[in-house]
Amino acid sequence: MPTRDMPALDFWFDFASTYSYPAAMRIAPLAATAGVTVRFRPFLLGPIFKAQGWDTSPFNLYPAKGRYMWRDLERLCADLGLPFRQPEPFPQPSLLAARVALVGLAEGWGEEFCRAVFRTEFSEASRIDDVATIAQLLIPFGAAPDDVLAKARSEPIKARLRDETQAAQQLGVFGAPSFVTADGELFWGNDRLEHAVAWAARAGH
Amino acid sequence: MPTRDMPALDFWFDFASTYSYPAAMRIAPLAATAGVTVRFRPFLLGPIFKAQGWDTSPFNLYPAKGRYMWRDLERLCADLGLPFRQPEPFPQPSLLAARVALVGLAEGWGEEFCRAVFRTEFSEASRIDDVATIAQLLIPFGAAPDDVLAKARSEPIKARLRDETQAAQQLGVFGAPSFVTADGELFWGNDRLEHAVAWAARAGH
Numbered sequence: 001m002p003t004r005d006m007p008a009l010d011f012w013f014d015f016a017s018t019y020s021y022p023a024a025m026r027i028a029p030l031a032a033t034a035g036v037t038v039r040f041r042p043f044l045l046g047p048i049f050k051a052q053g054w055d056t057s058p059f060n061l062y063p064a065k066g067r068y069m070w071r072d073l074e075r076l077c078a079d080l081g082l083p084f085r086q087p088e089p090f091p092q093p094s095l096l097a098a099r100v101a102l103v104g105l106a107e108g109w110g111e112e113f114c115r116a117v118f119r120t121e122f123s124e125a126s127r128i129d130d131v132a133t134i135a136q137l138l139i140p141f142g143a144a145p146d147d148v149l150a151k152a153r154s155e156p157i158k159a160r161l162r163d164e165t166q167a168a169q170q171l172g173v174f175g176a177p178s179f180v181t182a183d184g185e186l187f188w189g190n191d192r193l194e195h196a197v198a199w200a201a202r203a204g205h
Numbered sequence: 206m207p208t209r210d211m212p213a214l215d216f217w218f219d220f221a222s223t224y225s226y227p228a229a230m231r232i233a234p235l236a237a238t239a240g241v242t243v244r245f246r247p248f249l250l251g252p253i254f255k256a257q258g259w260d261t262s263p264f265n266l267y268p269a270k271g272r273y274m275w276r277d278l279e280r281l282c283a284d285l286g287l288p289f290r291q292p293e294p295f296p297q298p299s300l301l302a303a304r305v306a307l308v309g310l311a312e313g314w315g316e317e318f319c320r321a322v323f324r325t326e327f328s329e330a331s332r333i334d335d336v337a338t339i340a341q342l343l344i345p346f347g348a349a350p351d352d353v354l355a356k357a358r359s360e361p362i363k364a365r366l367r368d369e370t371q372a373a374q375q376l377g378v379f380g381a382p383s384f385v386t387a388d389g390e391l392f393w394g395n396d397r398l399e400h401a402v403a404w405a406a407r408a409g410h
Contacts, residue, residue: 052267062257064379174269191396
């Protein structure tokens, strides 16, 4: 959570979103250097895509765009030194991971968990909708997987994720990753991360 | 045209495309610094969008994306020191400007004409489908507007533009601006221009 002393930046992402992977791996050090506090805000793109008339990722609906994205992401990850392997299937159902992340973000291990999910999904090609995979990722945090999974399936967390998705939509979010500054500026895409951090740093002082 | 001594980069753009404006204004000095020769290759996005089932710009079809794009472009142009005004209507019919550009690119004044079209469209909000506007833009090049316009309406130029659009599609181009290196790497978007120039420079040596 942001402190009153530091400018804040909300990082909106869906675990299924390809360009959210490099953004999630890059945002913490970039923001720290700029004196900006980041809030990780997982949400679901599905309902927002549905409102646009899409029943899957636009990268599947538009094959030329999809082919380009995979190649672009591969190049990008190579430049950043991030391991990369194309997830199968794509997009991965991200509901479970998003709910667990909300539990973790309230308990202090959320950000590290988010990075672990992205890493396993995009570099080991594990399925993030697999309960055993998620339980495995929880081990380093000393959280009892059964307790966490029970909380993740509880009504308050389910409602929280729906509310967050609605909040994203109301902020004008139409894709992921997106970044929103305290003064309401929206930035879309991993390639706008530096701009968003710089804007947040300026706006906060 | 590229020389045999310099690596080449094809710059594919549609005059109606918003992010093609900053790309067109930035590409020449970036490429020159990197020792890369640029070929300006105007084409029409319309037929490519139609093949994807769109009858207008996705920025009109998806309002949240459209609102974001205008704000993003405004911020971007401010950062670059480029004047900016939203064209009305959007997208502008770009057929006439593209045909005239093909005439100019064969006669040596094409690149400067392309920049003049983008400047007038995105900073003065003139209509680029207006013959008088295009004729006005031709004056500095010492080309007789009537001759140029007659050539632009000739069968060979019409066919050339259709062929170029088809060539773009075959290269995997699905939006503009796009950049294609001599070894076939595709980069999409103004924010990939630096990557594309760097790739072309590496690939050529």
